[in-house]
Amino acid sequence: MGKQIGMWKIQKYMPNNYTTLKKWFKDWDNWTPCSESSIPQESSFMYYENEIPKAFMCYYKTNSDIAVMGFTIKDREFKDSDRALDYLFNTIKEDAKSAGFNIIYYSTDNVSKHFVDKFVQHGGVVTDNADAYIACMKLSDNINIDFFECKE
Numbered sequence: 001m002g003k004q005i006g007m008w009k010i011q012k013y014m015p016n017n018y019t020t021l022k023k024w025f026k027d028w029d030n031w032t033p034c035s036e037s038s039i040p041q042e043s044s045f046m047y048y049e050n051e052i053p054k055a056f057m058c059y060y061k062t063n064s065d066i067a068v069m070g071f072t073i074k075d076r077e078f079k080d081s082d083r084a085l086d087y088l089f090n091t092i093k094e095d096a097k098s099a100g101f102n103i104i105y106y107s108t109d110n111v112s113k114h115f116v117d118k119f120v121q122h123g124g125v126v127t128d129n130a131d132a133y134i135a136c137m138k139l140s141d142n143i144n145i146d147f148f149e150c151k152e
Helices: 015-027 081-098 113-121
Strands: 002-005 008-012 044-049 052-060 066-074 103-109 124-128 132-138
Touching: 008 081, 015 052, 015 066, 044 081, 052 081, 066 081, 081 103, 081 113, 103 113, 113 124, 113 132
Parallel strands: 066 103
Antiparallel strands: 002 008, 008 044, 044 052, 052 066, 103 132, 124 132
16 A cells, blocks of 8 residues: 655555664654564554655554554654644544444543644544543544543
């Protein structure tokens, strides 16, 4: 899977991208990188500009109709992350919906406000639990998410 428009493109994650992810984790104040085996091979995507990887986003497939949003990381020097997040979110939503998922679930700590705001811009609803955000996004109109107790 790959989409390209002009100088940017989205491609499925490839195992050779792991070196790049490890570097990005290190660049972000020595975050501990996830293990390579924890990256979902079929539902991870890289954003490129001019053939250079700039951002990554993934989701985890479950045996229900709920997909779970994974981690997102970018090259720390990359300044236009809003565009990358928009393209990656759209790719994740399309991919999850075509895989039969009706909801994307996401939770994070309270330092990820920018990402949470992007999640909302793409149709998600969020509840703020003081120290964390819990969010969900409907991929199908005939799904009720009231059981998440999300507030708009």
